[in-house]
Amino acid sequence: MRLNLTVATRDGTEFVRRVEAESGQKVADCYQCGKCTAGCPVTFAMDLMPHQVVRLLQLGLGDEILESKTIWLCSTCATCTTRCPRNIDLARLMDTLRSTARSAGRTKAGKGIAQFNEVFLDSVRRYGRAHELGIGLRYNLKTGKLFKDSDLARGWFLRGRLKVAVPKIRGVAEIDRIFNEIKRMEGGK
Amino acid sequence: MRYSYYSGCSLHATAREFDLSTRAVCRRLGIELAEIPDWNCCGATAAHSTSHLLGVALAARNLALAGEQGLDVLVPCAACYQRLAVARKEMDQNSELWKRVVRITGRDYTDRVGIKSLLEVLAGLDSEQLAAQVVRPLEGLKVACYYGCLLVRPPAVTGFDDPEHPRTMDRLVRLAGAESVDWDYKTECCGAAQGVSNEPVALKLARDILEVASRAGADCLVCACPLCQSNLDARQGHVNRAYGTSLKLPVMYFTQLLGLAFGFDERELGLDTLFVDPRPVIRALG
Amino acid sequence: MPRTGVFVCWCGSNIGGVIDCPGIAAQAAGFPAVVHSVDYKYLCSEPGQNMIIQAVREHRLDRVVVASCSPRLHEETFRKVLARAGLNPYLVEMANIREHCTWVHGAEKEQAQAKALALVRRAVAKANRLEPLFESTIPVTKRCLIVGGGIAGIQTALDVADAGHEVVLVEREPTIGGNMVKLDKTFPTLDCSACISTPKMAAVAAHPDIRLYTCAEIEKVTGYIGNFEVTIRRKARxxxxxxxxxxxxxxxxxxxxxxxxxxxxxxxxxxxxxxxxxxxxxxxxxxxxxxxxxxxxxxxxxxxxxxxxxxxxxxEDEVFTEKVGALVAATGFQLFNWSRVYGEYGYGRYPDVITGLQFERLVNAAGPTGGKILRPSDGSAPRTVVFIKCVGSRDESKGRSYCSRICCMYTAKHALQVLEKVPGAQVYVFYMDVRTAGKGYEEFYQRAVREGVVYVRGRVSKVYRDGERLVVRGVDTLLGRPVEVDADLVVLATAVEPAAGAGETARLLGINADRDGFFQEAHPKLRPVETHTGGVFLAGACSSPKDIPDTVAQASGAAAKVVGLLSREQLSTNPMIAQVNETLCTGCFLCVPVCPYKALERRKITELLPGHPPREREVAGVNPGLCQGCGACNAVCRAGAVEVRGFTNEQLLAEVDALCL
CATH class of the missing domain: 3.30.70 (Alpha-Beta Plaits)
Known part of the structure; x- marks a missing residue:
């Protein structure tokens, strides 16, 4: 389909401005050499290549990015950031795009990881710590894959490496406050 | 030498043996570990993927607590290390962010404590001091040192070792009497962050790393990150199932390897609780 | 009281389109000492100049203010106008109401008008205090010294010597020839690089007017344009x-x-x-x-x-001096040391990852393999060769931000040479852009593509070993897919950077280097072979990456400038230089270390005061050959004893008063 650049660049400006402000990265700096894509370990599973994400940003096509699996598949390994000849922190940019997608409620493309993040942070909020067993169980319940990794859980359990007791810290109220304050500051997400 | 000790959540559960071996090795080297009282989870990938501010704030509470102890923070887990280091660097460079975080956490972070990874601290020790503790040189053992992502990247944050060809762990391995093999997947991502939610991705990356290490002639792999360890060790069975491979490469923490050379018992180091049992390889050394 | 004339230029609509020039002229008529004030469309034009001359004569003007463009552009023009009108040429003062006013304040006409008027008032105030200045002359030593014996230095030396002037050529290596003579073939004509450069080298050796010092470096430069003295250290051989x-x-x-x-x-x-x-x-x-x-x-x-x-x-080392009238920097380039920073390409740990210059030696019949392309690791012929461009170029994080200009073409040449010498070879070139500005260059690149070189648009992220494989991990951004090549040989087109020691050479010659270490031209477009230091010229890649045709052209350009200088019997000096009022000078010599041109020195004088015996004391003195009139001494002098002619304290304060009071 032919892309109308006049419309895209006009309508996309605001989105790009927000992403740039939040991430501290200037997308115009990218000269599309593709070194990020060449070194990214997860491209085999991605629908958009990392350099294409930046290209879409340069043209103001935020929607296509928020619908993509790529931003959720990024493991934040920062190989791209480390090797970028233009000093763009692409890993940071991906972080921004994920949180943007989340606050816009557009997590469909990365449902699994978004749910995992939610369950994980829920544990942190409740106990101040990540309770691995609890996180695993709740994630499986949430996704309906009840027996996922149950062999690993059994293995850990038998080796005494799975803690059943919940590790609650004394300062959970402080942690709750952190979550609440941020929710307030970032406008209720 | 005394440090604030930030063990992180995993070291209390699935990465118990990293904690065990860290404490054992540090004790032997005269490094005192004072656990940060009431520390909380660093937030890991989930926090910074959700909100940048949340990632920094969760880490910052720990920095403030460590500040009260007045000691530099020692972190064994690569992931926790990187989160704390990122938070510290960003707050140091951005006073606006620092003020916001102080408001959010209700804790002042003014005593700027240093954040050091365990690998950095041990590799920084004098060779003679380390060699003096080696009572059982692991001669003949070929080890692939696997650093993963977060210990060395981004170099602007971590910076204690080379992001493309790190050498600190190799040096420790050689001091332990073993041979560190030259291989080029030292810092490739293992995909552990996707392990739960998107396992096929993690399995592919794990397979590549394990195969490259095997082809380089390694008998085992050592690492410094609980996420990498469980991904490469516990999921190795899943890798074999998914790819029809028959990989059987033990994946240990580098502290376990050091502990062995220092003469600790296999059980004291938790070597009996790994998925791919490293003991046959170790015992074959005689 | 001086009789000052004011001339306001419209510069077409450049000035006249923004401000009211007749209005300025009318108001300027009321300024102190102004006896004539007019405006005109183009003062720099022939009729404009004649108008000024006529007005000088008619109104007996002895000071002239021209309100127009930057003095950088036309001060020289109007000085000549004054000379033709019979006045001392230094009695003109310019008010820059174009660059400093209408060009930057086009949108705010009222304020522009006020600013222009203020600038003219300032110029009048200064003009009224101008004094006639007189040029003096210095002799010229008709010899030239060239630093660097690569193709740039060789060409300059031959051109200057052929014009009949003696040349001293100083080369730090044991041979001249530089980088060019190491190359196998030159693009796009594929003629043999050594075959076309060795005759020139031999010509240098045989030329009766060229004195060649190899294994030699310059150690010290004193003097000034026309009269340099250079200390040379020739190392023991x-x-x-x-x-x-x-x-x-x-x-x-x-x-x-x-x-x-x-x-x-x-x-x-x-x-x-x-x-x-x-x-x-x-x-x-x-x-x-x-x-x-x-x-x-x-x-x-x-x-x-x-x-x-x-x-x-x-x-033992020999140290001696040579007296010359002109200096040429022709220090050339070296290749960026990739193995220090490119960890992702292996930090130089793999013998089969080499640089373009190493490839030149591999493919050269006189090289270590007799011209067979063989892998350094095992001496086998590579079946798959990968070229990676922009290694260190266009890479701010690891190398240089600029484009090195020559790599696109020599990589195309290398790729063709592989196809020619290794039947059935596969050749891949990873590139970001293919830049082929030059005669026959684009056609040459197209030939490489047509003959089967696979161009892949994208940077390479990693070169690594996996067992026996040497893997190049890149991307094809046109396809939008990561790609991988199992390579036998990888050739890196590493960045061109200034030769080692260029910074020291710049310091010795008293010239500037830009942020990348390349020598700074006096003007990037209009004075490309000159520097801001009189008598010092530039040739070749020392000022920016250049290919051979551009280097040779520039070398001949530098030679023309040198010959122009050496063809004169004497030079007139700029009179707008520092002068010391010896009576006021206290001999503190704060001015000596601040002078960037080493133009100030201690001088003994004998003072005769009535009623006292003659007294000897030391004061500062200015060497007019070295002084460039920068004014640093003026600023630092506590006694007010040093001033720059044409910028005296009295003149400057009058300008400040005119602007502020």
């Missing part, structure tokens, strides 16, 4: 070149093997050696660091076998 016949016995028998610099480390040379068979001079030197005699005290094989008795282990 441990071979008496007067006696040596270049027979070759010594290097054949020398037992020490050393990696050859000329072959970019791919081949070996001896400790007593000539860099390559056509070296100029064709006489060997001993590499003291690797010589067995120098390192162990035993050996002396070369001395024993030399039929001419030319080996001299006792030879």
């Amino acid at each position: 441990y071979v008496d070149h007067e006696k040596c016949t270049g027979c070759g016995t010594c290097w054949e028998k020398c037992p020490m093997q050393v990696p050859s610099e000329f072959n970019a480390g791919l081949g070996q040379r001896k400790a007593i050696y000539i860099p390559f068979p056509q070296a100029v001079p064709n006489k060997p030197v001993i590499d003291r660091e690797h010589c067995r005699y120098f390192t162990t005290g035993k050996c002396q094989v070369c001395a024993k076998l030399c039929p001419a008795g030319a080996v001299d282990y006792e030879q």
